[in-house]
Amino acid sequence: MMDSSKIENDLISELKLNSIQAKVYLLVTCYGKMSPVTIAEKLKIPLDDAQKASKDLLSIGAFIDFSEIEFEAMHPRFTVVNMYRRTCERENIEFKRNKTVDNIGVILEKPYDDARTK
Numbered sequence: 043m044m045d046s047s048k049i050e051n052d053l054i055s056e057l058k059l060n061s062i063q064a065k066v067y068l069l070v071t072c073y074g075k076m077s078p079v080t081i082a083e084k085l086k087i088p089l090d091d092a093q094k095a096s097k098d099l100l101s102i103g104a105f106i107d108f109s110e111i112e113f114e115a116m117h118p119r120f121t122v123v124n125m126y127r128r129t130c131e132r133e134n135i136e137f138k139r140n141k142t143v144d145n146i147g148v149i150l151e152k153p154y155d156d157a158r159t160k
Contacts, residue, residue: 046072049146056143057125058133062087066095067104067115072153075114102128118150 046068053064065085070076076084082092096113099105103124108114115121122143130137 049149052142052146056129056140056146057122058129060095062091063095063098066092067099068150070096070099070105070113071115071118071150072157074157075108075112077111078113081113115154118154119147122147122150 050061050064050068053059053067054061059067062085065087066081069081069084073084078089078092078096081087081096082089085092096105100107100113103116104121105113105115126140126143127137129135
């Protein structure tokens with residue numbers, strides 16, 4: 043089983059997500075599309091926080107609008123690198139290969155695929 047707290051920390055340190063965004067990203071990536079209501083229940087966070095984090099993730103390309111009420115994660119191998127590229131642009135850091143970022147995508151690929159092929 044993957045160490046979600048390590049991945050969460052990597053998402054925060056490398057992609058500059060906040061803690062709630064990282065948790066929401068991992069939840070939807072590993073368990074499939076869901077609404078902010080479900081996200082709030084599963085993470086035991088206020089609905090407003092779940093909605094805001096989902097919209098933030100949508101705006102940085104981590105999520106797609108599956109429907110008006112559900113968010114879906116894009117494939118992590120591509121998404122994580124794209125989010126990292128945007129982080130570099132925002133922070134004025136040179137974009138180059140980042141093993142930690144690549145590793146997040148690799149680790150999340152199996153739970154992502156498993157959640158979508160039940």
